[in-house]
Amino acid sequence: MDKGTYRVKTGFAEMFKGGVIMDVTTAEQARIAEEAGAVAVMALERVPADIRAHGGVARMADPQKIREIQEAVSIPVMAKVRIGHTAEARILEALGVDFIDESEVLTPADPFHHIDKWAFKVPFVCGCRDLGEAARRIAEGAAMIRTKGEAGTGNVIEAVRHMRLLNDQIRRLQGMSRAELVSYGKEIGAPVEVLELIQEQGRLPVVNFAAGGIATPADAALMRMLGADGVFVGSGIFKSADPEKRARAIVQACTHYDDPQVLAEVSTGLGEAMPGLAIEAIPEAELMQHR
Amino acid sequence: MTVGVLAVQGDVREHVRVLERLGVAVRPVLRPEHLKGLAGIVLPGGESTAMWRLMGPTGLGDALRRELREGLPALGTCAGMILLAREITNWPERYLGVLDIAVERNATGRQVDSFETTLSADGLGELPAVFIRAPLVRRTGPGVTVLARWGEAPVLVREGRVLGASFHPELTGDTRVHGLFLELCKERR
Numbered sequence: 028m029d030k031g032t033y034r035v036k037t038g039f040a041e042m043f044k045g046g047v048i049m050d051v052t053t054a055e056q057a058r059i060a061e062e063a064g065a066v067a068v069m070a071l072e073r074v075p076a077d078i079r080a081h082g083g084v085a086r087m088a089d090p091q092k093i094r095e096i097q098e099a100v101s102i103p104v105m106a107k108v109r110i111g112h113t114a115e116a117r118i119l120e121a122l123g124v125d126f127i128d129e130s131e132v133l134t135p136a137d138p139f140h141h142i143d144k145w146a147f148k149v150p151f152v153c154g155c156r157d158l159g160e161a162a163r164r165i166a167e168g169a170a171m172i173r174t175k176g177e178a179g180t181g182n183v184i185e186a187v188r189h190m191r192l193l194n195d196q197i198r199r200l201q202g203m204s205r206a207e208l209v210s211y212g213k214e215i216g217a218p219v220e221v222l223e224l225i226q227e228q229g230r231l232p233v234v235n236f237a238a239g240g241i242a243t244p245a246d247a248a249l250m251r252m253l254g255a256d257g258v259f260v261g262s263g264i265f266k267s268a269d270p271e272k273r274a275r276a277i278v279q280a281c282t283h284y285d286d287p288q289v290l291a292e293v294s295t296g297l298g299e300a301m302p303g304l305a306i307e308a309i310p311e312a313e314l315m316q317h318r
Numbered sequence: 319m320t321v322g323v324l325a326v327q328g329d330v331r332e333h334v335r336v337l338e339r340l341g342v343a344v345r346p347v348l349r350p351e352h353l354k355g356l357a358g359i360v361l362p363g364g365e366s367t368a369m370w371r372l373m374g375p376t377g378l379g380d381a382l383r384r385e386l387r388e389g390l391p392a393l394g395t396c397a398g399m400i401l402l403a404r405e406i407t408n409w410p411e412r413y414l415g416v417l418d419i420a421v422e423r424n425a426t427g428r429q430v431d432s433f434e435t436t437l438s439a440d441g442l443g444e445l446p447a448v449f450i451r452a453p454l455v456r457r458t459g460p461g462v463t464v465l466a467r468w469g470e471a472p473v474l475v476r477e478g479r480v481l482g483a484s485f486h487p488e489l490t491g492d493t494r495v496h497g498l499f500l501e502l503c504k505e506r507r
Contacts, residue, residue: 028435035432038329038489039450042363042397045327064371066327066364101409101423102365103451125429125451148430275371282326282372283348289375 031148036170040234050261054099063274067103070096075179076262085133087115111137120149131318132178144168156189158196159215166218175316176239181303183240190253200226244280251284268298322347322356326372328364332488336496350381358391358503361398386416391479393499399482418459425454439466442494447485
């Protein structure tokens with residue numbers, strides 16, 4: 028009996044496909060997410076919009092918070108660690124967290140490296156803005172990828188940008204010879220072995236969700252149309268006027284993304300969405316995606 | 319012969335790949351009208367709570383239950399088996415209720431306890447098996463045959479033309495469980 032194998036990790040990620048993973052900060056919110064049909068919850072101290080507003084250093088959540096949420100729901104519970112913070116990750120693994128998000132939403136801990144994710148039994152999901160970043164994270168052992176977008180903004184443009192870039196680069200890879208692939212790997216900072224795998228499969232070798240700025244059912248549907256396997260919704264649900272209704276609507280939209288009748292129906296009468304932020308209004312140094 | 323794969327959420331693509339390798343036409347099932355004329359249906363892995371909530375609004379849940387009661391062959395893996403089960407021991411809901419077993423959700427623990435192993439299955443031989451936060455069968459009705467066990471717990475069961483697996487045969491590249499399912503589909507026709 029082998030635990031924590033790569034197949035067990037990536038296989039688990041396959042089970043999320045078509046689903047919505049929701050940020051929650053309390054047991055009550057976690058139950059709302061589960062009842063709405065979320066495939067997993069992300070246990071957090073604060074949602075990204077509040078992290079952005081609060082400033083300072085954002086860290087892993089208090090284990091007590093994570094335990095409360097684990098006890099509240101039957102669906103998988105994920106939690107975030109700071110980029111490169113191997114000790115926080117060991118703590119989450121010991122708590123029995125089902126998936127770790129090594130996340131740019133928290134303040135990075137290591138200026139040089141990400142976590143060596145092969146060294147863990149628990150699977151990791153990491154953010155990317157393009158193919159180079161995705162390939163590096165996969166080389167480090169990530170079992171799932173999500174495009175970063177710009178978290179806490181309620182503005183989907185960066186999520187779209189990153190998904191389009193990724194798709195475009197994967198497409199370009201298809202026509203390349205071995206020699207071209209090696210130079211391309213150097214150009215985008217991607218390990219050649221991972222690029223070969225992506226070239227062969229015509230897609231990332233792991234599940235890829237969209238994240239960062241998704242606030243409406245239509246946003247979720249748009250990301251699915253662009254090829255995302257599913258979506259993470261951070262601040263978009265619990266910063267809106269009617270979280271229960273919006274959560275249910277985003278879940279339905281994520282599955283029925285190519286059925287405009289369903290999208291029209293679930294988008295109706297949801298109340299105010301979260302307040303949005305123009306990307307240009309955010310000082311360059313405060314953009315999370317560059318972390 | 320066309321078989322369906324319930325495609326509201328979960329590892330649909332993996333099942334489609336195995337079935338296509340076995341040479342059958344596959345139709346993703348998202349709405350009640352997609353059930354028409356199917357020789358059988360696969361219910362994939364995923365989150366059973368989410369899958370059920372995605373089957374409600376379109377009426378797919380009720381329509382599928384009717385088809386299954388009329389004898390539509392089915393294979394449910396992991397969450398798919400939970401959807402088929404008559405009883406869930408640690409959860410207040412019940413879904414399609416057409417397979418006479420009681421299952422315990424997440425019975426193998428959290429993800430850090432998920433594992434792969436080899437099972438010995440009646441009529442199929444040694445099977446590679448991936449268990450992910452897997453449900454285990456805690457009771458089987460009189461009409462249910464146990465085809466494989468992990469320790470004491472049944473993990474591959476059959477009642478009539480309905481198969482339930484705690485594990486994910488679609489993740490291993492082994493086609494025997496799906497092969498057995500297709501036999502059941504052919505029998506009915």
